[in-house]
Amino acid sequence: MTTASPGARFRHAVATQSPLQVVGAVNAYCAMMAEQAGHHAVYLSGGGVANASYGLPDLGMTDLHDVLEDVRRITSASNLPLLVDIDTGFGGAFNIARSVQQMEKAGAAAVHIEDQVQQKRCGHRPNKAIVSQAEMVDRVKACVDARTDDDFVIMARTDALAVEGMESAIERAIACVDTGADMIFPEAMITLEQYKEFVAAVKVPVLANITEFGATPLFSKAELASAGIDLVLYPLSAFRAMNKAALNVYQHLLQDGHQRNVIDTMQTRNELYEFLNYHEYEDKLDALFSTK
Numbered sequence: 663m664t665t666a667s668p669g670a671r672f673r674h675a676v677a678t679q680s681p682l683q684v685v686g687a688v689n690a691y692c693a694m695m696a697e698q699a700g701h702h703a704v705y706l707s708g709g710g711v712a713n714a715s716y717g718l719p720d721l722g723m724t725d726l727h728d729v730l731e732d733v734r735r736i737t738s739a740s741n742l743p744l745l746v747d748i749d750t751g752f753g754g755a756f757n758i759a760r761s762v763q764q765m766e767k768a769g770a771a772a773v774h775i776e777d778q779v780q781q782k783r784c785g786h787r788p789n790k791a792i793v794s795q796a797e798m799v800d801r802v803k804a805c806v807d808a809r810t811d812d813d814f815v816i817m818a819r820t821d822a823l824a825v826e827g828m829e830s831a832i833e834r835a836i837a838c839v840d841t842g843a844d845m846i847f848p849e850a851m852i853t854l855e856q857y858k859e860f861v862a863a864v865k866v867p868v869l870a871n872i873t874e875f876g877a878t879p880l881f882s883k884a885e886l887a888s889a890g891i892d893l894v895l896y897p898l899s900a901f902r903a904m905n906k907a908a909l910n911v912y913q914h915l916l917q918d919g920h921q922r923n924v925i926d927t928m929q930t931r932n933e934l935y936e937f938l939n940y941h942e943y944e945d946k947l948d949a950l951f952s953t954k
């Protein structure tokens with residue numbers, strides 16, 4: 663156990679892993695599995711909150727409290743530093759400041775805020791629109807001013823590549839760093855060369871979002887390391903796999919009338935209990951009621 667703040671632990675993980683793999687966890691139990699599997703940081707995806715917790719598309723329909731609820735559940739269950747997707751910050755400067763304060767209080771280590779308009783889309787979908795560079799800089803300033811722990815990480819995401827091109831994206835990233843952004847998330851890059859350009863330009867850690875079925879090829883950790891990337895994000899990888907496995911079970915139950923054909927695809931009761939530390943709870947319960 664350590665007394666360092668979540669933000670300090672996230673920075674330490676970025677500094678010591680090269681690059682740091684940040685894995686999406688759509689709920690508390692997923693974060694526990696990621697931690698026990700040996701990961702060093704977890705991610706709460708905005709798309710994940712919308713899709714998994716609310717059955718909504720990733721179109722800016724969820725609010726601060728929808729995301730906070732999932733943050734609290736995850737930070738209560740796992741000690742891993744948590745990077746949270748706060749989309750466009752959920753409003754104007756005061757709302758953004760409040761978002762950062764609430765995330766910090768809820769035990770998050772880091773947030774990323776993006777330069778899309780509030781009626782946002784998934785970063786890998788067409789027809790995105792972005793706010794001006796000046797407005798994005800204001801968003802970042804609101805974040806930086808609002809944090810109480812200087813180690814709490816403010817990551818600026820730019821969606822500009824698809825809208826205005828590489829030059830604008832880099833210019834925006836530099837402006838965000840000049841305003842105090844600690845790390846940069848260039849969204850929907852297409853080549854390793856583009857990552858290299860960002861890394862050379864911003865001089866702070868750069869994150870590569872390796873989300874499946876999107877615009878970015880599934881570059882390996884080694885390839886991204888060679889481009890100078892410091893963080894690799896897998897926002898929805900486990901979620902997509904869970905979804906396919908669950909659908910398969912639902913279909914087999916209908917078709918077969920039993921689960922024997924899919925039992926091998928399931929985590930066993932013992933495995934579940936191991937991750938939950940169930941037996942320790944049971945022992946405590948037995949001790950508590952031993953005199954009855």
Ligand SMILES: C[C@](O)(C(=O)O)[C@H](CC(=O)O)C(=O)O
Pocket residue numbers: 707708709710720747783784785786871873874876897898
């Ligand atoms: C990272 C992201 O913002 C998310 O919400 O997880 C998404 C991921 C995705 O839709 O694959 C994004 O890249 O916009």
Ligand SMILES: [Mg+2]
Pocket residue numbers: 707708709720747749
């Ligand atoms: Mg998102």
